[in-house]
Amino acid sequence: MNADLVALAEAHGVATWYEDWRRKRTEVSEESVVGVLGLLGVDARTPAAVRDALAAARRRDQGTRLPGTIVLRAGSTRQLPAPGEVTLEDGGVVTAERLPADLPLGWHRLSCAGQDITLVVVPAELPAPPETWGWMLQLYSLHSADSWGMGDLGDLRSFVAGSAGAGLVLLNPLHAITPTHPVPASPYSPSSRRFANPLYLRISETEAYRRADAGLRARVDALRPGPTADSLIDYDAVWTAKQAALELLWPLAEPVDLTADPGLADFARFCALAEEHGPDWRKWPEELRRPDAPAVHAYRSDRIAFHAWVQHLVHEQLVAAREAAAGMPVGIVHDLAVGIDPGGADGWLLQDVLAPGVRAGAPPDAFNQLGQDWGLAAWRPDMLVETGYAAYRDMLRRIFRHAGGLRVDHVAGLWRLWWVPPGLGAAEGTYVHYDPEAMLGILALEAHRAGAVVIGEDLGTVLPEVTEGLDRMNMLGSAVLWFTRDDDGDYLPAAGYPRNALASISTHDLPTAAGFLAGEQVEVRAKLDQLAGPVERERANWRKDRTELLALLRTEGLLDDDATAEETVLAMHRFLARTPCRLVTASLHDVLLEVRQPNLPGTFDEYPNWRIPLGPDLTEIAANPLFREVAAILGKGKPGKGATT
Numbered sequence: 001m002n003a004d005l006v007a008l009a010e011a012h013g014v015a016t017w018y019e020d021w022r023r024k025r026t027e028v029s030e031e032s033v034v035g036v037l038g039l040l041g042v043d044a045r046t047p048a049a050v051r052d053a054l055a056a057a058r059r060r061d062q063g064t065r066l067p068g069t070i071v072l073r074a075g076s077t078r079q080l081p082a083p084g085e086v087t088l089e090d091g092g093v094v095t096a097e098r099l100p101a102d103l104p105l106g107w108h109r110l111s112c113a114g115q116d117i118t119l120v121v122v123p124a125e126l127p128a129p130p131e132t133w134g135w136m137l138q139l140y141s142l143h144s145a146d147s148w149g150m151g152d153l154g155d156l157r158s159f160v161a162g163s164a165g166a167g168l169v170l171l172n173p174l175h176a177i178t179p180t181h182p183v184p185a186s187p188y189s190p191s192s193r194r195f196a197n198p199l200y201l202r203i204s205e206t207e208a209y210r211r212a213d214a215g216l217r218a219r220v221d222a223l224r225p226g227p228t229a230d231s232l233i234d235y236d237a238v239w240t241a242k243q244a245a246l247e248l249l250w251p252l253a254e255p256v257d258l259t260a261d262p263g264l265a266d267f268a269r270f271c272a273l274a275e276e277h278g279p280d281w282r283k284w285p286e287e288l289r290r291p292d293a294p295a296v297h298a299y300r301s302d303r304i305a306f307h308a309w310v311q312h313l314v315h316e317q318l319v320a321a322r323e324a325a326a327g328m329p330v331g332i333v334h335d336l337a338v339g340i341d342p343g344g345a346d347g348w349l350l351q352d353v354l355a356p357g358v359r360a361g362a363p364p365d366a367f368n369q370l371g372q373d374w375g376l377a378a379w380r381p382d383m384l385v386e387t388g389y390a391a392y393r394d395m396l397r398r399i400f401r402h403a404g405g406l407r408v409d410h411v412a413g414l415w416r417l418w419w420v421p422p423g424l425g426a427a428e429g430t431y432v433h434y435d436p437e438a439m440l441g442i443l444a445l446e447a448h449r450a451g452a453v454v455i456g457e458d459l460g461t462v463l464p465e466v467t468e469g470l471d472r473m474n475m476l477g478s479a480v481l482w483f484t485r486d487d488d489g490d491y492l493p494a495a496g497y498p499r500n501a502l503a504s505i506s507t508h509d510l511p512t513a514a515g516f517l518a519g520e521q522v523e524v525r526a527k528l529d530q531l532a533g534p535v536e537r538e539r540a541n542w543r544k545d546r547t548e549l550l551a552l553l554r555t556e557g558l559l560d561d562d563a564t565a566e567e568t569v570l571a572m573h574r575f576l577a578r579t580p581c582r583l584v585t586a587s588l589h590d591v592l593l594e595v596r597q598p599n600l601p602g603t604f605d606e607y608p609n610w611r612i613p614l615g616p617d618l619t620e621i622a623a624n625p626l627f628r629e630v631a632a633i634l635g636k637g638k639p640g641k642g643a644t645t
Contacts, residue, residue, distance in 0.1 A: 011057035013433035021365040028430040035421025068386040071438040084112030118388030122441030126474040130329040132167025133634035136587040144618040149238040153317040154202030164631035165640035168330035178279040183235035185610040191344030208249035232611040272303035280343030318402040331404025338410040339376025353383040369532030371426030400450035411456030414439035497579035513590040577637035
């Protein structure tokens with residue numbers, strides 16, 4: 001690759017090569033680098049354009065102009081190019097030629113050399129997380145006598161109450177959908193990460209339902225959807241029923257003050273417009289494609305108030321769920337998806353800080369050998385800096401209102417994210433780098449203010465500095481049984497697991513315990529043509545992994561030679577319980593011996609991703625002997641609900 005193009009890419013944080021999951025250097029194509037630079041507003045299509053852009057980047061880097069945002073770790077200082085004035089969050093003023101080490105944590109303003117800059121003082125580290133155990137829960141997969149076609153926030157409260165002494169419950173993302181049809185199944189392709197999904201509402205626990213007369217309640221109750229022919233979750237049917245119920249109850253609604261929360265008003269306006277013009281704002285009439293357009297400001301509809309009310313109801317039930325978990329050492333842990341649907345609400349409202357046309361994903365790895373194209377929008381790192389990271393901060397604050405903890409999916413994306421430019425395949429993208437001091441520091445600040453723990457999903461192709469950065473901040477990494485190995489690829493013994501981690505057998509994207517023991521992950525991927533190599537080789541690799549894992553469990557004294565699948569699953573949980581990891585979690589899919597994994601990456605309609613309900617209902621789960629036994633195993637090693645740490 002031309003040296004000037006390499007230098008230009010480096011100046012804008014675009015990788016021209018990377019190490020793959022085997023730690024092998026992989027060169028990025030020039031086409032990919034040029035395409036990604038274009039998404040950052042940098043023309044690199046000709047040698048002359050590259051030279052001009054490189055000269056501009058060098059002038060930028062050699063100047064004395066400060067960036068639009070400065071992130072300062074608590075206890076640190078920074079020399080300013082001229083005397084400056086800091087206006088603190090509480091209104092106080094500090095004048096200095098050097099930012100002092102005793103500035104309070106928070107969001108401040110710095111005036112210096114004619115610039116007005118966002119100054120964020122972030123914690124050097126979070127308090128050490130408590131030591132406890134809990135459940136990993138795909139909330140939609142629950143069902144009970146009171147839920148409508150999928151698990152809801154009422155089911156969550158019931159599960160928390162019957163969680164057998166757990167100290168945390170880790171959920172799938174509950175981010176907002178666009179309230180139109182078809183309803184996407186994936187919780188990782190949301191319309192907005194700042195608001196919540198109304199499909200999880202328990203209609204019968206809204207104030208409007210409680211105030212309704214018997215006749216109206218009967219009409220609402222009659223809307224409950226029946227079982228589906230294929231026994232899978234039908235999100236469209238659920239939303240059709242719940243929307244109809246909410247519209248019946250709408251005349252009884254308490255009004256929501258839209259002036260008190262402009263962000264909510266903007267989201268509700270998007271929902272109302274989407275009902276009229278379709279779910280993808282990029283296909284709306286031209287005059288509506290920007291939230292600040294005159295036609296948008298002039299838009300009036302009663303549906304704006306309706307959708308704001310619906311979000312208020314979800315907020316109330318999320319607060320109730322958190323209160324139900326108040327005795328747990330951690331409580332409800334929410335999951336932050338790595339990106340958003342570019343055609344959704346946040347894609348419209350935050351378009352000035354997103355890269356238009358990018359598709360975030362991941363390069364090829366051992367479990368996803370063709371790479372991953374998630375089709376998600378991504379932050380523009382330069383625009384985050386220029387806007388004071390306001391959109392990122394707002395997103396975190398809204399989630400932490402309801403969370404005792406936050407799992408950050410693909411946490412490596414706070415350091416770098418795989419961008420796939422238009423016209424190229426999933427394996428043909430490249431990495432774009434972010435400022436981890438800012439991304440991690442702001443996450444720590446908002447978690448600190450919420451009193452919440454942070455868990456990073458640091459699996460797959462992850463640089464060492466990611467895990468090291470999490471550890472330095474007292475944020476937890478992820479230790480998954482299938483992946484936790486030494487440099488030679490051998491499974492680590494329990495004592496070798498990291499302290500600052502959440503340990504689990506699997507994740508939603510990986511084989512369940514019973515599925516792994518049966519080799520389901522090989523057979524289903526072979527059937528759906530998701531393997532990069534011959535199926536015989538994959539089967540051989542699986543048999544080798546299975547043999548080595550069983551040998552480890554025997555070496556640890558946890559498994560007999562003639563153990564059944566159920567006994568082997570119990571041994572896996574006993575293994576996790578003896579690790580030094582601060583948090584240990586069990587998945588209902590593993591405890592209930594479910595063979596199918598919730599999601600098979602790389603598939604869409606070929607596999608029922610996110611639509612597979614658990615077999616037993618909530619009452620049956622609570623009475624399940626394996627559920628109770630796993631709870632006892634994990635509870636012996638880690639404090640649970642009501643314990644002090």
